[in-house]
Amino acid sequence: MKQFAINQATFLTSVGQGQSYPAPLPCEIAVVGRSNVGKSSLINCLTNNQKLARISQTPGKTRLINYFLLNNAFYLVDLPGYGFAKRSKDEQKDWGDFIGGYVASGRPKHLFLLIDIRHEPSQEDKQMFQWTLYSGVPFTLIATKADKISKSQRAVAANKAAKLLGAPPFAIPFSSEEKIGKDALMERIGQIYQDSVLQAERKTEEETEEDE
Numbered sequence: 001m002k003q004f005a006i007n008q009a010t011f012l013t014s015v016g017q018g019q020s021y022p023a024p025l026p027c028e029i030a031v032v033g034r035s036n037v038g039k040s041s042l043i044n045c046l047t048n049n050q051k052l053a054r055i056s057q058t059p060g061k062t063r064l065i066n067y068f069l070l071n072n073a074f075y076l077v078d079l080p081g082y083g084f085a086k087r088s089k090d091e092q093k094d095w096g097d098f099i100g101g102y103v104a105s106g107r108p109k110h111l112f113l114l115i116d117i118r119h120e121p122s123q124e125d126k127q128m129f130q131w132t133l134y135s136g137v138p139f140t141l142i143a144t145k146a147d148k149i150s151k152s153q154r155a156v157a158a159n160k161a162a163k164l165l166g167a168p169p170f171a172i173p174f175s176s177e178e179k180i181g182k183d184a185l186m187e188r189i190g191q192i193y194q195d196s197v198l199q200a201e202r203k204t205e206e207e208t209e210e211d212e
């Protein structure tokens with residue numbers, strides 16, 4: 001199979017709580033994880049554009065769902081991070097309602113759950129994982145900042161983080177800085193895209209049959 005490539009990437013729009021989402025496409029992949037875990041860096045790395053998703057130096061600043069259009073065909077979505085200590089209880093609840101609502105909306109066809117390869121997953125990481133299971137949306141675990149761990153220990157550390165999260169013990173070690181795991185992730189995106197398009201086609205066929 002020809003290797004999947006991202007040839008085009010543009011920022012489309014930001015969606016705040018209560019605002020409407022862009023017209024759906026068959027494939028929408030959302031990037032989830034705590035503030036500072038490396039969501040924006042991952043998007044920039046995959047799209048070869050260091051300026052695409054603004055890499056925030058102030059954790060927790062992003063309160064918006066950012067939509068990127070890739071290959072003029074599918075969405076990659078940057079979700080606001082959690083785990084920002086300065087947030088009030090009300091703000092945390094708002095965040096939960098917003099992200100929980102998005103995940104359960106049927107829009108995302110796949111979630112990239114990011115966890116830091118060096119740290120034990122936080123309570124919020126675990127909660128996000130439980131929401132993911134509950135929503136039934138397929139997911140891939142990605143262990144970020146893999147460049148911080150020696151090469152021989154990367155797979156072990158990534159899988160250990162996944163296990164501590166309560167997930168099957170497998171995560172893709174990834175580094176935006178050193179492009180570790182980029183090929184594996186591109187292949188994954190290619191598969192997800194193909195599956196989503198096939199599923200959408202099947203759904204259209206079913207609907208046409210029902211009309212007849």
Ligand SMILES: Nc1nc2c(ncn2[C@@H]2O[C@H](COP(=O)(O)OP(=O)(O)O)[C@@H](O)[C@H]2O)c(=O)[nH]1
Pocket residue numbers: 033034035036037038039040041042054055056057059060081144145146147148174175176177178
């Ligand atoms: N060493 C290392 N640092 C990274 C990596 N990815 C992101 N960072 C750093 O982590 C911080 C947060 O990254 P960012 O992408 O803004 O995280 P976000 O809040 O999840 O979007 C920034 O200072 C990045 O430079 C990585 O793969 N390796």
Ligand SMILES: [Mg+2]
Pocket residue numbers: 039040041054055056062
């Ligand atoms: Mg970010």
